[in-house]
Amino acid sequence: MSKGKGIFVSCSDANHFCDKNQYKEASFWEKVKLNVHLIYCRACRKYSSNNGKLTKLVKDPKVISINEYEKNAMKERLKQKMSEQ
Template sequence: MSNKRGIFVSCSDANHFCDKNQYKEATFWEKVKLNIHLLYCAACRKYSAKNTKLTKLVKDPKVISINEYEKNAMKERLKQKISENK
């Protein structure tokens, strides 16, 4: 990461700030620099959007799993089908 004090940062720095922002670790100035960079860099906007989507999916996965009874019934059906095809 560069040590420049300007408000324009490289894509590498912007991605780093984006990752820090995702975990609520970015400073105010890192957020400012990231947002300025996102104004003119389509690739980093895309990276940031994917990062946001990933964070939302991890926080609320909405995964529905089957109960143990259904799982065992499915295993038995699979075993039967496999034995029928041998």
């Protein structure tokens, strides 16, 4: 990662700032540099968008699991079908 003082950063730096921003670890200037970079870089905008979607899925997966009774019933049906073969 370059330590230049300019406001323009490489895609690698922008992705690093995006990751830090996702976890609320980016400094004010890193956020500014990231947002300037996102203005002109389509690939990094896509990376940032996908990063946000992934974070949202991880925080709220909306996964529905079966209860213990249904799980045991399914195991029994599988055992029964396996023994029939």
